[in-house]
Amino acid sequence: MFVKDVHLVWDEVSRVLKNKGILIAGFTNPLLWIFDDNQEQKGILDVKHSIPSSTLDYLPEDEVQDYIDSNQTIEYAHTLEDQIQGQIEAGFAITGFYEDDFGGTRILDKHIKTFIATKAIKLKMD
Template sequence: MDTTQHNSNAWDKKVEEGSQYTKSVTRETIEKSKSGDWRITVTTEKPVPRNWFPNSLDGLKVLCLASGGGQQGPVLAAAGADVTVTDISKKQLEQDEYVAQRDQLTLKTVQGDMSDLSDFDDEYFDMIVNPVSNLFVKDVRPVWSEASRVLKNNGILISGFTNPLLWIFDDNKERKGILDVKHSIPSSTLDYLPEEEVEDFINSNHTIEYAHTLEDQIQGQIDAGFVISGFYEDDFGHTRMLDKYIKTFIATRAIKIVN
């Protein structure tokens, strides 16, 4: 099964349904960003610290990786960056194009898989911004390797991803207030279903998601040539039971260092 194409179709469907992760930023947000009052998120609630970015974004070549939806890319473009947005979902990219046209921004969109950045030259970008999205690929290590390849030496990778503890509980029970440890890591949402329900799940256009180990998430970055220089955690904004006990999202800032 081509899970990349499946998830591409599923995200197109999310745009049509108006999922919160497909809603583009407002004109007011862009106007503030143009005047220097800007922020982005790569997790759910917390904004990325401003000191994770250079003092000026003017002319900075930024790749917004698996970042369609008209959110991070347009804000960074309004703040002065030379932005390219790539995503597997055509409709998500159309959200970025819509904001760019509405607010007279210049940015480029490229449809593609975050695990294969062959559309881009080696050492082209100064920075990569990668919001929570690598849960949609089976193997996360190629994502880090490709990010390292297209970044310049001393380039910055800002990435958000899930704490694998999110996945060990039965999701339906957790939403009812019951924490039932059920799943192992690594795994995928297809592993959590009875065999007779897998086909219906696939046909329903739900995204297929993968729970990666922290070793693959963090040591994977280090193995790809990055040094971790920043870290914070986030949650669902106190809307999920797990928020009472642990943060389920992680953001890292990493610097590419060529030995």
């Protein structure tokens, strides 16, 4: 996700979606973010990061502004609890759970699917 606090997303979707409306949400399994991306692309699974975190957390302080100025995306790795329980706490019932991978192009595809999608129905909130 490209938002620091994913709970705000779930709450806002719940606010604007009608009762029994359906939310389809896709996000990355946070497991993907624990590995050094450059090493993983070379076929090496090197655990380097923790969750939750963001792209900026692992840059040297003097490189953060250059990264922001380069217009690259800032990605936030949220916990599964924030992603799934966050939807439930916002008034959704998870009615579908789906996974996918990079199509076999990355080493992680041999071990786990790294993309998740949920189907959730908004329950009436008092």
